[in-house]
Amino acid sequence: MGRVSTSDVFGVKDSDLVPGKYEGGLKLWEGSLDLVKALNSDIKEGRLLLESKRVLELGCGHGLPGIFAGLKGACLIHFQDFNAEVLKCLTIPNAKVNLFKEPPEGTRTSTSVGFFAGDWSEMDKLLLCGDAEQDRTTSGVTEDKTYNGYDIIMMAETVYALSSLPNLYRLIKKCLRYPGGVVYMAGKKHYFGVGGGTRPFLRLVEEDGAMLTERLNDVADGSSNVREVWKFSFK
Numbered sequence: 001m002g003r004v005s006t007s008d009v010f011g012v013k014d015s016d017l018v019p020g021k022y023e024g025g026l027k028l029w030e031g032s033l034d035l036v037k038a039l040n041s042d043i044k045e046g047r048l049l050l051e052s053k054r055v056l057e058l059g060c061g062h063g064l065p066g067i068f069a070g071l072k073g074a075c076l077i078h079f080q081d082f083n084a085e086v087l088k089c090l091t092i093p094n095a096k097v098n099l100f101k102e103p104p105e106g107t108r109t110s111t112s113v114g115f116f117a118g119d120w121s122e123m124d125k126l127l128l129c130g131d132a133e134q135d136r137t138t139s140g141v142t143e144d145k146t147y148n149g150y151d152i153i154m155m156a157e158t159v160y161a162l163s164s165l166p167n168l169y170r171l172i173k174k175c176l177r178y179p180g181g182v183v184y185m186a187g188k189k190h191y192f193g194v195g196g197g198t199r200p201f202l203r204l205v206e207e208d209g210a211m212l213t214e215r216l217n218d219v220a221d222g223s224s225n226v227r228e229v230w231k232f233s234f235k
Contacts, residue, residue, distance in 0.1 A: 035185075035229060052074070066095070130150075213230060
């Protein structure tokens, strides 16, 4: 597939971000590669199994982590991005090329793939949801139940805007399977000029107190600000 530019798709000069119009999905961010490497490392170390799992990639852009999950046997992959244009021009073609190849003779694939565009504040209406958070709110006690939702939620470079972090975190809690669901996040410690970063998001998670956090990797390769990969799961 050829290169896609913001000028071609959105009618603006090449830019990483146009607030309210374009959220950077056409660029291949370093965090996507960091996330795939972390996922592959956890698989090799026996800490992660993607086979037959339900996976959601938030802010997907190119969709590399979600595609990786599909290649590793995930049974369902949902790709979400703010811009429908990014899904149409980039994510869907990438997924089609990588996930829908003609299978070898005698085998068949059962991966289900979906694409969703929109803001995180209302995205739970379209995605799979686990009702663990609602149960905690209404009863005060979460009983020993298993809720529907995604086994694994992945996101790379989604925490750049400080104002969007509460909606992002609420969406994660609504959509993550309880118990046993896991979130993988890759991003920069700080995004200068927009106020977000992995650390502000981490503070939000820790202040809420519903999830355990684990840092998987630090990346300081000189290509950008210091980057991190984190893993979250319900307590």
